[in-house]
Amino acid sequence: MSKSIRQRLFAALAGFTVLLCLCYTGLALVIAYVTEDMLVQRLLEREAAVVSQHLRQHGELTPSGNDLIKTYVNYHDLPQVVREQVLPSAPRGEVFTTTGQHYHVLALDLVAAGKPQRSYLLADVAPVLVVQRLAREVGGVVLGVALALIALALLLAYWLARRLVLPLQRLAQEARQLAPGSAVHFSERDRPDEIGFLARRLETTFAELQAVLQREQAFARDVSHELRTPLTLMHNTLALAEAQPLGGQEQAQLRQSTDEMRATIDVLFALARAEQLPGEVVELRGCMEQCLLRLLDEHPWDASLLTLDLPERLDVAGNVQLVMLLINNCLANALFHGGPDCRISIAFAQGHLNIVNTVQAGQPRRVHGFAHGQNLLLRLAQAMRWDIAFHPGATQYRVAIVPTQA
Template structure:
């Protein structure tokens, strides 16, 4: 069952407050009674010292200087409750009786010619018991004040626990209200304490988790979307219903379909790892030339059908691997959908890289298949925050790529 941290903190503060109140109350009572007993004992000690000095000088017992005290020459004359303590062998004692008397006893052995003289100094100290009398007189007021202070302490503990835990509760509510597709905005991230650090790290972690989940969903969706068309073409060619042998055109389409599948897989895995691939400034012309050289080396294109109008260096900001995949996919699609005699033109103007290929009217139907790769190319461009546009015509097909320029 969910339990708020504020309740636990309030219980801890309240318990600590009540414990302090009880401990200090008990300590005050102990100190009060001990002080009272020490005062009475000091009075008896002074009286006993005075009587002993007087007896040594004059050989007789003087009357006590305090009317609360009396001297007894024998134990038989003591009150019954006191006599029982003496009979038990206690030279000093504090005795309370049921009739209200409160005695303090001190036994004295005075030196005499015939031997030590034992006398008993007994004091009825009821008038000096101010602590008990104080609690009887103003005990109700003291209890009311103590309860009021405890209530005030509990209120302060409640307010303090609420104030201390409120930022954590706000953070917990914001995290609980987050949606997988929504932005991660935690209000505590600007605090300059541990809660602010926690909010920053938690927000960054949740953002990374959402990005990872989105990439996983996109990867699953793209696998289904991008591979369906080439697999359908291949199944139609090599299906069991076809009895005729595969001709050259079929083999070309099969190889192209396999190439598309391999390229799509490379791109999808690159996009899945896009967050972990650093972006940097690089020369986009180098990626274009590498893609063209790859086609020339494979014999898929002749350089006499190529028109290249690019600056000597084309510094852009992005990811070199994704950029190469983007350019290579555009070139492969231009070759496949444009036909063997297609002419390719690459130019750069006003911050836009344009790749245009001619289209054989006899292959116009095949250019529509290029649509299944547009989503993937948009994904590649979006991962680098580039813009890409597709323009299909009756005699030509053009792709416009607007990269981010390097600062």
């Protein structure tokens, strides 16, 4: 396709060059012939003025003093070849012959002896015509120079076509060589013209497409990975229900698996839409308070075990939906691993938000689904360009979050 563009551009430039050359050549010929005819006509008019003046002064029509111009009193005295091409009523005329003569005729309306009289001036201008003589004598040189100039113009048109289309060819070649998942960079992106704008737009478009594909792949992988455990538990619990009614523990497992699936699905959809969610200034303390109220509504936990140390107002850069999901999952994990009697401490200092939950000594560590949860929390933080780190210990578990300052 790029080669076709170069060929078409070269054809357009070459055609324009040849057409311009032909037009100027034709215009030059027209100007030369018109100038030649005007010169001859001027000579006839000057001779007509001399003849008219002599007639007025001396009362007789004398022959012309110019060897090229003859005076004829009557129309019938003109040569036959002239009479065949010029009518008696015509004021002037130009006669071409096959014998080498080239005539110009000018009619004179004079008054002789008180009577109007029409006479004629006939000029054989073949000896003074220069355009045809120049064409015969230097026509070959002019034609050679014209052909050389046309060849030079065609070479220039080819060079221009190649130079103008080369950035587009390079851009198309780089776009053709792009591999899925590779870094997108076009060498023409720094140009200040439309090609540079096109390269930058293509970079952005390709990067967005790759990001969309990566999010789609991650979403499919996460759906398969994160939902498998709760689905297996629900399937096994329902399979046991066929043999005996569900007890309180089994119902609690079903509710827990359902809650876990709902939370996981919310996180997965939020991550899938992370590129479309607008960034904004988020009041982190308000989000934290809303998440704590939701935690108290959904879980039987004593609020007196909470320690909260946050500034009166804490503005960060992020997205409200992702921030709420991140905090909700961190608090739910803290309660899940610490148990209903754990203490939870939330503090913000030196740009770090620390969520700490106590773990009873000797209590077996509950790891159901927690590795998967860490992965999702990491991706939630990365979607907002936050940092998050997990610090397990024997008596407490701490999650350190470094939000982006507004």
